Structure formats: structure tokens, C-alpha cells
Amino acid sequence: xxxxxxxxxxxxxxxxxxxxxxxxxxxxxxxxxxxxxxxxxxxxxxxxxxxxxxxxxxxxxxxxxxxxxxxxxxxxxxxxxxxxxxxxxxxxxxxxxxxxxxxxxxxxxxxxxxxxxxxxxxxxxxxxxxxxxxxxxxxxxxxxxxxxxxxxxxxxxxxxxxxxxxxxxxxxxxxxxxxxxxxxxxxxxxxxxxxxxxxxxxxxxxxxxxxxxxxxxxxxxxxxxxxxxxxxxxx
Amino acid sequence: xxxxxxxxxxxxxxxxxxxxxxxxxxxxxxxxxxxxxxxxxxxxxxxxxxxxxxxxxxxxxxxxxxxxxxxxxxxxxxxxxxxxxxxxxxxxxxxxxxxxxxxxxxxxxxxxxxxxxxxxxxxxxxxxxxxxxxxxxxxxxxxxxxxxxxxxxxxxxxxxxxxxxxxxxxxxxxxxxxxxxxxxxxxxxxxxxxxxxxxxxxxxxxxxxxxxxxxxxxxxxxxxxxxxxxxxxxxxxxxxxxxxxxxxxxxxxxxxxxxxxxxxxxxxxxxxxxxxxxxxxxxxxxxxxxxxxxxxxxxxxxxxxxxxxxxxxxxxxxxxxxxxxxxxxxxxxxxxxxxxxxxxxxxxxxxxxxxxxxxxxxxxxxxxxxxx
Numbered sequence: 001x002x003x004x005x006x007x008x009x010x011x012x013x014x015x016x017x018x019x020x021x022x023x024x025x026x027x028x029x030x031x032x033x034x035x036x037x038x039x040x041x042x043x044x045x046x047x048x049x050x051x052x053x054x055x056x057x058x059x060x061x062x063x064x065x066x067x068x069x070x071x072x073x074x075x076x077x078x079x080x081x082x083x084x085x086x087x088x089x090x091x092x093x094x095x096x097x098x099x100x101x102x103x104x105x106x107x108x109x110x111x112x113x114x115x116x117x118x119x120x121x122x123x124x125x126x127x128x129x130x131x132x133x134x135x136x137x138x139x140x141x142x143x144x145x146x147x148x149x150x151x152x153x154x155x156x157x158x159x160x161x162x163x164x165x166x167x168x169x170x171x172x173x174x175x176x177x178x179x180x181x182x183x184x185x186x187x188x189x190x191x192x193x194x195x196x197x198x199x200x201x202x203x204x205x206x207x208x209x210x211x212x213x214x215x216x217x218x219x220x221x222x223x224x225x226x227x228x229x230x231x232x233x234x235x
Numbered sequence: 236x237x238x239x240x241x242x243x244x245x246x247x248x249x250x251x252x253x254x255x256x257x258x259x260x261x262x263x264x265x266x267x268x269x270x271x272x273x274x275x276x277x278x279x280x281x282x283x284x285x286x287x288x289x290x291x292x293x294x295x296x297x298x299x300x301x302x303x304x305x306x307x308x309x310x311x312x313x314x315x316x317x318x319x320x321x322x323x324x325x326x327x328x329x330x331x332x333x334x335x336x337x338x339x340x341x342x343x344x345x346x347x348x349x350x351x352x353x354x355x356x357x358x359x360x361x362x363x364x365x366x367x368x369x370x371x372x373x374x375x376x377x378x379x380x381x382x383x384x385x386x387x388x389x390x391x392x393x394x395x396x397x398x399x400x401x402x403x404x405x406x407x408x409x410x411x412x413x414x415x416x417x418x419x420x421x422x423x424x425x426x427x428x429x430x431x432x433x434x435x436x437x438x439x440x441x442x443x444x445x446x447x448x449x450x451x452x453x454x455x456x457x458x459x460x461x462x463x464x465x466x467x468x469x470x471x472x473x474x475x476x477x478x479x480x481x482x483x484x485x486x487x488x489x490x491x492x493x494x495x496x497x498x499x500x501x502x503x504x505x506x507x508x509x510x511x512x513x514x515x516x517x518x519x520x521x522x523x524x525x526x527x528x529x530x531x532x533x534x535x536x537x538x539x540x541x542x543x544x545x546x547x548x549x550x551x552x553x554x555x556x557x558x559x560x561x562x563x564x565x566x567x568x569x570x571x572x573x574x575x576x577x578x579x580x581x582x583x584x585x586x587x588x589x590x591x592x593x594x595x596x597x598x599x600x601x602x603x604x605x606x607x
Binding site: 122124125127128129130131132133134135136138139143146147229230 | 285286287317318326330344386395
């Protein structure tokens, strides 16, 4: 991949896609781990409701998710107006907004992967840690978290790969601004709408494909490494 | 000082649920074995003592200090009970090295807690060459030795062992059992030991709590319970018989015998075990099926141990066997004979007899006994 091969604005779409996907994972990882732990281990009223809420982006059309974000985080929305008035932060039509939309869309993917990782952790090990004097948080950070880390990593990689291709929610909430919110899929869409843009669309699609395959290979490599590191105790 | 345990708990609902209603007092320090068939609730008792299970009703107190008292709303969480647990499956942390596993509890032990140091425990259990390894690369026996060390190094007030040898094959059990005995002697801690293997009881336990279907059917010193004929869990076994405390007196290599003095007076001749130093205290189980009876002193016999005794009880054990309880001086013995033998010899309480035990039938060094 070189600048000579891709036009500057195409190259910027690739970079932007990577940035948006990375930021979306950074934003959603910790809350996703928390949600996974609550859903997997917690016994509290409203657990089913939280479960449904987390999985909503999987079943609701992405455009509807984008519209929901627009209502909530728009400059006149209940959250967006507060952010704007207090911090001068505006999310709509910005790269940050694109990352937020992507994060919401990939959130259930991470939660599912993390839950799989967590379910692979033997509760007996946590009990053993308890009898050895480790309190609740101590047990979580020293035993549970490292043992579920293959699941967390798998979730992060999957979300990153999926985030590169998020279209509906991004275009609805963050619009299609070159250099600002025009990620790879948006650039491909724009190219196909432009007369004579077939070649550009083809190049970008090829890049998309390459990134997706690399992501899969990376995930596989990490999973194997982690499995060996954890003594095949989990993952 | 004692460990007091009283628990009531119910699993499941209605008739097919399992009810636990067990209470016992274990003397401390000392090893108390919770013994019974699988499913009798012994592991449940252990989990409740460790704080891993919250029983519906109950009280657990160690030397007067209650860690559980449902009547007064006391429930000390496991991390503050200081009960070191050795689980059947080891439960070593797979992502940590052997050394980090061993130090896990040590790092979290209260500052003032006393106990053997890291190097002492590593030497005691012979795990020095394993420290850098991961648990996945250890054999079953090595894993259990590390698990023992990890529990001991957490500086517990009480050690709980949940069938620590049950997951091992016979060879590995023989490998780990001596380490358990050494650990018991070095730790000086009260130990609650769950098992369904009688040889482990013989080798390790001072007192015994017999559990059946969630209830305590008997408790007391192991030797005293070993000669009871009213406890089918014990007396119904092939290896049932009197467990005798004794001391190595001398070795006789020419005759191929080791002389043992019994705590209750008298002597026993056992196969030569020159590696046991004189003065070493151990226990020998004299299996009831290995004890023959005669009303006259037999002459010209291969049997080495001929002990004058008095019959104290005759009790049918099923349709084809009879338990004969004996007293040889201060030493109780148990013999299992056929109803025909009872009739021919006219065995009845008060009758003087000679109890005959082949030296070869005794095993003072193998898994049948250990150091006291």
C-alpha cells in the first residue's frame, strides 16, 4: 500500500477508518468487559433488560442506531446539549462521533466475545484465590481478568475489524465528510456514486478485503499465543 | 481447643433434595478425617468451613472464634477466614508460575501470621526444581505438592483438604502421601481431611468423623472407631480391622522380622522394614479377616503372632460372617470368622482364646500405616 497506488483522499479514508475503529475499541472495551461480567456473573434486577439493551445494535438497523445517537447526542439532544454547553464538545459530524457510532455498533460483539472468555474461567480458581486471602477485586484482577484475556483480545480484534466497515450508523450520525468522517466503506460508496469512480472503488474494496483478512490472521495468532501463555487453562 | 462445626443445609427441593445435618467437634491441633462414601456430604462440610458455601443454618468456630454463626448473622468471607484449602483438582493458577502460585497466599497473609517460610516449604515438598515451571507442565503428583505448599504458605489457622489424593493414580498417591505426613508434622496446624480412602485415614488421621447421607454417624479417635462393629461404613469393608498405635522396637534381619511394641502393651512381629528407625511411632491395621482364633495354644505353626485374648463380643456380620471382638491386655482386636467356627469353638463373651496373626499380613511401612 503506497501513496502512489492510492490517491491522497483514498489514503486518508483508509487512515481514518483505522483511527475510527481503534478509537471505537478503546472507548467500548472497558464498559464491554464490565457489561460482560455483570451479565455473566451478576444477579440483579434488570439483568434481562441490560442483556437486551446490549444486544440491540445487533438486531436494530444501523441507520436507526445512528438516528438514536443523533437524537441523544445531537447538539439539541439531552446528552449532546450538555456536552456542548459544559465542555464545548460536539460529536455529530466529527471523527469522534464516527468512533462513538462505531463503538455502539460493535459493543455487542465485544461483550459476546468477553463473555465466552469469562465462561471459560473455572470459578473454582476464583474460590481457591479467595481461600488464599484474595478479596473480590483482587481475585478479579489477578485471576479472572488474566484468564479471560483471550476473550477480551478476541473481542477487541473482532470489533476493530468490524469497526473498519461500519456504514449505516456512521453515515447517519457523523455524515460523510472527506477527511473527517468518510471512512473506507463511505469512501467506497461515494466512489460508486461518482461517474468514473469504479477504479477507486475497486482499489478501496481491495484494501478493505486485505485489512479484514489481516485482522482475522492476527486474531488467530493472538489466540494461539495466549493459549500457550495461559497453559491452555482458558481460551 | 477445638474446631466446632454444626451445619444444616438443603440442596434441591422436596424428596429428591439432599439434606445436610451434621455437627461434630474436631480436637485441635490434630488431623480429623471426614470419612464416608461419595455423596455423603463431606465435601459440602468442608466448603462450608472454608466459607465457599453459605449454609442455611450453622455455626463454625475455631478455638472459640466464630467464622460462621447464622443465628447471630456472622459470616466471615473466605478471604478473611484463613483456612488453607487443598482441592482434589489442585486448582493451581494456570497463568502463574509455580513460584507465583506458592507465593500467592504468602503475599496476602496477615503481617503477624506465623508459619514456615518459603524456602522451608519448598524443601519440605521437594518442589525446588519446579519453581519456574507452569502448572500445565507438571505431573499430577507435582501439582498436588505445589497445591499443598500454596495452602500452607498462606499462613492459615486451619488446613482443609478435600480428597487431595483422589485424582491421582496409585503410584502418584504413594509419592504424595509421605509429603502429606511431613507437612502435617511440620505445620502443627489443625487439619480437616476429607477422604473415602481408609489407608489415608490410617496414615494421617488422629480422629475420625463418619458421615453417611449428610449425617454424622460416629466420631472419635481413629483407633477406637476401628474396632466398632456397628458402623457398616467401616466394618463392612474388606480391610476392616483394629488400627493399633505402636512403636518400632528393633529389627531382626536374621528372622526377617521387625518387632513393634503396642501402645496398649505387648508386642507384634511384622515383616522386616529396616528403613524404619527404632523408636519410630506408627500405626498398623490388623485386618479382621487376617485374625484367626484358637481355644488352645497352637504348636508348630507358621504364625508369628499368637496373642492370648478374651472374647468381648460376638456379632453376626451378614449371613455368612461373624465379628468377634477381642481384648488382648489393653489392646482391642477384631476378628472375622465363619458362623461354623463360632459354633465349633463355642465362642462367647468371656471365653479366653488365642488370636493368631501372620507377620506377613501386617504392613507397617506401606500405605497401610504411616508415622504418627
